[in-house]
Amino acid sequence: MAYCDEQLVSSPVVGRFAPSPTGRMHAGNVFAALMAWLVAKSQGGRIVLRIEDLDAERSRVEFVDAVQRDFEALGLTWDEGPYFQHDREEAYQAAFEALSERDLVYPCFCTRADLHAASAPHRGEKPVYPGTCRSLGPAERELRAEGRVPAQRLVVPDRNVSLDDLVQGRYRQDLARDCGDFLVQRSDGAFAYQLAVVVDDAEQGVNSVVRGVDLLCSTPQQIYLQELLGLPRPGYAHIPLIVAEQDRRLSKRNHDAALDALLVRFKTPAAVIGHIAGLTGLAPTCDPTTPEELLGSFDLNALPSLLRNLVQIRWE
Template sequence: MGFCEAPSPVGRFAPSPTGRMHAGNVFAALMAWLVAKSQGGEIVLRIEDLDRERSKPEFIDSIMRDFEYLGLTWDRGPYFQSDRTDAYEAAFHDLEARGLLYPCFCTRADLHAASAPHRGEKTVYPGTCSRLTAEECIERARKRRPAERLVVPDEDFAFTDLIQGPYRQNLASECGDFLVRRSDGAFAYQLAVVLDDADEGVNSVVRGVDLLCSTPQQLYLQDLFGFEHPAYAHIPLITGERDRRLSKRDRDADMEALRTRFKTPEALIGHIAGLAGIVGTCEPVALDELLERFDLAPLAGVIQVQWR
């Protein structure tokens, strides 16, 4: 089906252990599995536990049990981002040595007040701290530990998404310099995910359309480190009432409720596949049967699916 050019596609499950999985997470994992397995590829399980405060061991266990319950097996892993600090640190210092980073002292309130709106869920950083003198940085560092931002070029980064089609973004005007390390010392998602994908051989990335506008940042980082670009497929978001995105925090359609409602993995997978339009009905379906007739074409250009 030509999802990615590599002869042996490697996809990934990349859950954050900050709560129980919900229907949207199941849909993303199902699609990643189908894309990889439809080409005889592999799946890597990565636990994205960068957020040390919210990540809990019990959620890691429940996520893995839920994958196993659904039959969504993985071939390698689990790998943990919390074990990867040395790799992130080395990459950070590489960027620093190239003069591509600068400290940022902006608070969330500062960013909200100064940033320009951008399509999707992002705002454009106006470069406030890039204009600080060395003396000003020293003075501000006495009061607040800075985050670190990566300087972006005034260039367009473009790719063709396997579901959403062609996408282009000018990093300077539509994104701005972005964080690679937060003020609390934690490395930012954009840096971590690029290094993880490269080191784990991931060349097929399937995830929600809300992350489409973040992809050019990752393409830029991949170029800086000399990594190949994966194939990307940004799937529709499953939304609740009034177009509200499902979330772990609100326990919307979480796995405990889903298992109670649908009784079997086949019923749950069939319902989600039917809502998304990758099969014609919401009737129960076995994974191997779904795999035989899997096609991305029905999802072309779709950005939202209503949960019911």
């Protein structure tokens, strides 16, 4: 039986690793992958490996190879994949056309400077798109297209979308007031993350999504896309971020927390896993351990009480 947003479902649990090949993994990436693995495997489930290389300019072949070696070295095995987003353009295009045929998307000619200047005040975690280009008429759109290739935005209604997150509990977002019309395709032609991820999760059978709490505010938009496209809704668990300091999450620029530096510091993959497990409360100590050993004592039902009040965990 699988946890899947407000209910237990009988379908097998399928989780995912979804790294972006733009650098070596860091401690925060390892924690997220470890949690995804534990949540799926504790329910007898499987893991899909998906390489999220939508950003062609920043993605590097050497990092694709490195992330797979890193997962293997850490004992974070996967059962299916790797799948690559660069191979999935036709699927994203089909989803985009399905939305376009229903007049749910429109061209947006705003530059980054325009968006920064015109965005409505923040409501929670992100700026709200004010609908600048939504009401442009055909003639105005044609005129603006002569000077700039537009991005494409999805029209959102003024309605609440909510979910019961396994870790964070009930979360609600009014799409119009708290987000605004959001991108489904960038001006360079690349499909946006929100669209790609819901199409990928559905086709790859992913019904358990474990990721950082910084992505919680994106989830209602993904749920809305799932509804529009007739795709199933996974269960979600948004976990605390490991941060370099308060309000600054780890990134691939934090070289002291990058996996190659961690292996120099801690000597073995088991010591890296053990330190992260102890730091985050998955284990009572920071002694070396493996994902398989952690699985023996992992309690899915205890996860909310363990992590719910933690938004950030300071890296040490």
